[in-house]
Amino acid sequence: MLLDLFNIMEYQFQEIEKKWRKFWSENQTFKAEDFSEKPKYYVLDMFPYPSGAGLHVGHPLGYIASDIFARFKRLQGFNVLHPMGYDSFGLPAEQYAIQTGQHPEKTTEENILRYRDQLDQIGFSFDWSREVRTSDPSYYKWTQWIFIQLFHSWYNPKLDKAEKIETLIKLFEKQGFEGNFNSPFTGGVEVDIKAFTAEEWNSFDESIKRNILMNFRLAYLDNTWVNWCPALGTVLANDEIVGGVSERGGHPVERKKMQQWSLRITAYAERLLSSLDNLDWNDSIKDMQRNWIGKSKGCSIKFSSVSNEAVFIEVFTTRPDTIFGVSYVTLAPEHELVKQFTTLENKEKIEAYITYSKNRSERERQADVKTITGEFTGSYVYHPFTMEKIPVWIGDYVLAGYGSGAVMAVPAHDERDFRFAKHFDLPIPIVVQANQKWDYEIEAYTEKQGKLIHSNFLNGLEVKEAIIKAIEEIEKIGKGQGKVNYRLRDAVFGRQRYWGEPIPIYYKNGQPYTIDECDLPLNLPSVDKYLPTEDGEPPLARAKEWKYKGQFEYETTTMPGWAGSSWYFLRYMDAKNEKEFVSKQKVEYWKNVDLYIGGAEHATGHLLYARFWTKFLYDQGFISFDEPFKKMINQGMILGRSSFVYKVFWEVSYKTTLVNQIFEIEKYLDLPTTFLSKSKTDIKNQMFNNEIIEFKNKIIIKNTKQLNEIYQTNPEIEKNSIYLNVKLIIPIHVDIYLVDNDKLNIEAFKNSRPEYKEAVFICEDNGDYICGYEIEKMSKSKFNVQTPDELVSKFGADTLRMYEMFLGPLEQTKPWDTKSINGVSNFLRKLWRLFNFDEHYVAQLTNEEPTKDNLKTLHKTIQKVTDDLNRFSFNTGVSNFMICVNELTEQKCNNKSILQELVILLSPYAPHICEELWVKLGNVAGTLSNAKFPEFNKEYLISETINYPISFNGKARFNIEFPVGMDSKEIEAQVLAHANTAKYLEGKTPKKIIVVVGRIVNVVI
RNA sequence: GCCCGGGUGGCGGAACUGGUAGACGCGCUGGAUUCAAAAUCCAGUUCUGGCAACAGAGUGCGGGUUCGAUUCCCGCCCCGGGUACCA
Incomplete structure (x- = not known):
């Protein structure tokens, strides 16, 4: 076989990468052992939803980072669990099913195959033997099982943990129930049931008992407000509603109360809040969760109706001290009491208002002040x-779902109340004396500081004291009580959708029962269509024959997207277990996730629900920890770089005697589709741009025949007056694959669409057509989606991995631009060249003692790269490798021991090339992942001198080298004696000289 | 509106506890090599003025603290994300 000598010495990433991926897969290099002598480390990625579009370059960003970290930990001697799977239930597949009739399972399977293929190309060290899919019955069996546990549990506020519902039944049998408030059984949980005695309880029939218990179960049926779209027969998410109508189809949407399954996450509000403190998460994410939970201390107060003493409005306020400043009470339009309080003469107005506000989304109502x-x-x-x-x-502005859906308005001390009172000309009584100058006419005084006035028994008290006193007095007269309120609401758990976990509930005599555990999983039934039924029932209601034990109706809503993802991290530990959701021994070994990488957009959804489920499973004794993710890093979004061509829209001007008549001359002329290169688009310069004027003349000349005809048939148009103008220049997205370095491939563009075939391009002076660009979200419609596939085939996975890290800090949003990927590719080739391969593909290296410089470069790199890894600063890590290779190249280093250490150090970032070089260094294939991560030796980094920048008034002017250990006095003297110093002193005596030993000298003049 | 994050050359970014602003990479300019191209190598590249030495300005804007501020404090402006059924 003829060998191309030139090629064999070059870095052949395609063959190398293919070879090593095959090796890893055949040897199961990254299979994690359950139980090991080594310390464990669990690195988890937020698993993807396998969408039809496949992976774009934004997806792997976090996976690459976590893979680098997992490989790093492995080299440090940890037993690493690094699994991957799919969150495979979701709306897009269902939407596709509705459109095409194809079963979502099939679409999902195809998408997963595509994802797997793409993931494999990037060389991740996942343990695929543990893959999970939330839509797989063997997985959702256990999601359903957890739901059943939730249904059969209640939250015992006395023990502050979830218990089996039987313990509550026993309590009722013994001591009955004291009623809503301050009951040891309800704690902070809102329930609306009357007191009963033990005897009464025991005399209740099954259905009454179950109705009462429903108020305590952690999974329960509740009436909640939803965005109902009658035309689509379904509930919509807030972001599926645009301007009050459905995004799909533009149908009206209204707020509606609907009975649905909910999970009592509010029972865990306090624990979810307080245990945040111990998590190693971003403060911003923790803040988001804190705000989401929204704990506020205050007081509930009852305002009795004037017309009927028995009816009262209950409000929650954090400022009970301002009780004497109340000028009106506001109910949310959906509030149950609105009807009762509306007088006959106001009925019409009120009803109109309710209809109006029904069409406003909650977000709109809050945002629009x-x-x-x-x-x-x-x-x-x-x-x-x-x-x-x-x-x-x-x-x-009062939301039904928050607090009690009613506020006592104190306009002088609350901004929204103030605006409302101003607008409707309601009184604004002042009850807190500001301790600064305050114009109460202009703005509400909302500070919790100042003395109470015009407030009866509160007069003279400071706000903080007044709050306590007010609560005391309110409690004394029985009109309310001190209370902690959480903004957090119970999580709606039912969806009117097909493609989700069936809820394991059946109905007998109108009562919900869980199906027997031995009948799990409850599989999704087949249906003829994935749409709601004609009477607005969810798609599952289409399965007419689908009945429990052949007779009982099943629940027809399905679980939300976050159900499966709330506990998946546990399943990876024991993915194939058919008897338990996870075995106790395995979960005891692997425990919780040490490092979790994913998007910050899950802050108040998945990340809160997963914490809730973990705490529940902990309460039930299934696991020994109550937080799922110890440390978390949130990767930023990668934005696309869209390219634009600028299309000209022509306008024809002419002179005519008929003012009122419009001649559509454009129709008769042959006007070319014209695109302007970027620098020609400035419309102001169009008139003076010779090139464009000339071009317009050409078009006119080309149309001579047509023009003559027009002049002939329309004598009203003045001869030779027709002229072309650029009416508009519209940027049009052009596929980024037709653009290289902003330069348009004109031929390819012409061929991309028939209507561009004859297009004309007005280019730059050098003949290139330069496109404009904009940074925006990646999406198909913007033609700016960059998939990893083509980059892998063009540059290799190692280059892609390093380039994605090199782009910038992991946590920051950053634009994607492939322009500079060749920089990383050059780096790997430069590394390759250090190995001096000969024509037999043998590295020509020396075994001699490394030089001082070699060692300094290596150990500096070890120190920096290790530090960067520990700080998750992957971008500076790449820079440090580049600096290292640049220095070694300059040093002409072919030293085997230096290069061997470097290969280990780099292998988490660029695993394929490192495996290859590892073997070329004389090591056994596959042993790299068991190598020991290098440790730096500071002895190699010690230098004898320090280079001091000498600055004058803070501005650095020149440098002087001083020996390490020289004291500040000596340095000061030397600086003053230095020839350059006199120049900057300009004859003046320095006021002060600051010497920071080891750093800098600053001369103050 | 509320909550969170961000703003540094032509571009992505670096500067970790306040200590030489612009590391590293891209791009660009010039040169070497080549029949030529690719690749590679060398030099330059924040802006303004200057042949240069050098001088001045400079980290979104306006103030402040400090010997010294991209970094700390106060007040603004702009951009992005989240806001409970997209995942």
Whole structure:
């Protein structure tokens, strides 16, 4: 066989990478052992939803980072668990199913294959033997099983943990129930049930008992507000609603109460909040969760109706001290009492207002502070202390789902109340004296500082004291009580969708029961269509024959997307277990995730739910820890770089005697599709641009025949007056694959669409057509999606891995631009050249003692790279490798021991090339992943001198070398004696000289 | 609106506890090598002025603290993300 000598010495990434991926897969190099002498380390990625579009370069960013870290930990002697799987239930597959009738399972399977193929190309060290898919019945069997545990549990506030519901039943049998407030059984949990005695309980029939228990179960049926779209027969997410109508089809959407399964996450509010402190997460994510949980201390207060003493409005306030500043009470428009409080003469107005606010999304209602709306109901309530009559309003700035859905408005001390009162001309009584100058006419005084005035028994108290006193007094008269409120709401757990886990519930006599555990999994039934039924039932209701034990109706909603992802990290430890969701021994060994990498967009969804489920499983004694993810890093989004061509829209001008008549001359002319290169698009310069004027003339000349005809048939148009103008220049997205370095491949572009075939291009002076660009989200419609595939085939996986890391800090949002990927590719080739391969593909290296410089370069790199890894600063890590290879190249280093260490150091970043070089260094194939990660020796880094920058008034001017250990006095003297110093002193005596030993000298003049 | 993150050359970014702003890479300019190209190597590259030495300005804007501020404090502007059924 003829060998191309030139090629054999070059870095052949394609063959190398293929070879090593095959080796890893055949040898199961990265299979994690359950139980090992080594310390364990669990590195987890947020698993992907396998969408039809496949992976784009943004997806692997976090996977590459976690893979580098996993490989690093492995080299440090840890037993690493690094699995991957798929969050394979989800809307897009269902949407596709609705459109095409194809079963989502099939689409999902195809997408997963594509994902796997793409993931494999990048050389990840995943242990694929542990793969999970949330849509696989062997997986969702256990999601359903956990749901059943939740259903059969309640939260015992006394023990502050979840317990089996039987313990609650026993308590009821013994001591009954004291009612809502301060009951040891409910704690902070909102329930609305009347007190009963033990005897009463025992006399209740099954269905009453079950109804009562439903108020305590952690998985329960509840009436919740949803965005209902009657035309689509389904509930919509807030972001599926645009401007009050559905994004798909533009149908009206209304707020509606609907009975649905919910999970009582609110029971865990306090624990979810307090245990955040011990997590090694970003402060920003922790803040998001804290705000989401939204703990506020305050007081509930009852305002009795003037017309009916038995009816009262309950409000929650964090400022009970301002009780004497209440000027009105506002109900959310959806509040249950609105009807009762609306007087006959206001009925029409109120109903109109309710309809209006129904069409506004919750987000709109909160965000829009400029539009102040509301209506007076016509009724009044009594002030609990003064017994004054207070008007009851409705206003959509009050949300039904938060607190009690009603506020006592204190306009002088709350911004929203203030704006509302100003707008409707309601009184603004001042009850807190600001301790600074304050114009109460202009702005509400909301500080929790100052003395109470006009407030009866609160007068003279500081706000903080007044809050305590007010609660005491309110409790004394039985009109409310001190209370902690959480913004966190229970999580709606039912979806009106097909492609999700069936909820393992069946109905008997209208009562929900869980199916027997031995009947799990409850498989998704086949249906004829993936749409809701004609009467608005979810798609599962289409399965007519689908009945439990052949007779009982199943629940027809399915679980939400976050169900499967709330516990998947546990399943990886024991992915094939058919008897348990995870074995106790395995979960005891692997414990929780040591490092979790994923997007910050999951802050208040998945990351909160997973914490909730983990705490529940901990309470139930299944696992020994109550937090899933010890440390978390959030990777930033990668934005696309879209390219644009600029299309000209022509306008024809002419002179005519008929002012009112429009001649559509454009229609008769042959006007070419024209694109302007970037620098020609400035419309202001169009008139003076000779090239364009000339071009327009050419078009006119080309159209001579048509023009003559027009002049002939339309004598009103002045001869030779027709002229072309550029009316508009519109940027059009052009596929980035037709653009190289902003230069358009004109021929390819012309061939991309028939209508561009004859297009004309006005180029730059050098003949190139230069495109414009913009940084935006990657999406198909913007033609800016960069998939990893073509980059891997063009540059190799190692280059892609390093380039993605080199782009910038992992956690930052950053634009994707392939322009500089060849920099990383050059780096790997430069590394390759250090090995001096001869024509037999043998590295020509020396075994001699490395030089001082060699060792200094190596150990500096070891120190920096290790430090970078520990700080998750992968981009500076790549830079440090580049500096290292540059220095070794300059030193002409072919030293085997130096290169061997470097190969180990680099292998987490660029595993394929390192495996190859490892073997070429004379090591046994496959042993690299068991090598020992190098440690730096600071002896090699010691230098004898320090280079001091000498600055004057903080501005560095020149440098002087001083020996290490020279004291500040000596340095000062030397600096003053230095010839350059005099120049900057300009004859003046320095006021002060600051010497920071080992760093800098600053002369103050 | 609320909460969170960010703003440094032509571009991506570096500067870790306040200590030489612009490491590293891209791009660009010039040169070497080559029949030529690719690849490679060398030099330059924040801006303004200057042949240069050098001088001045400079980390979104305006103030402040400090011998010294990209870094700390106060007040603004702009961009991005989240905001409960997209995952």
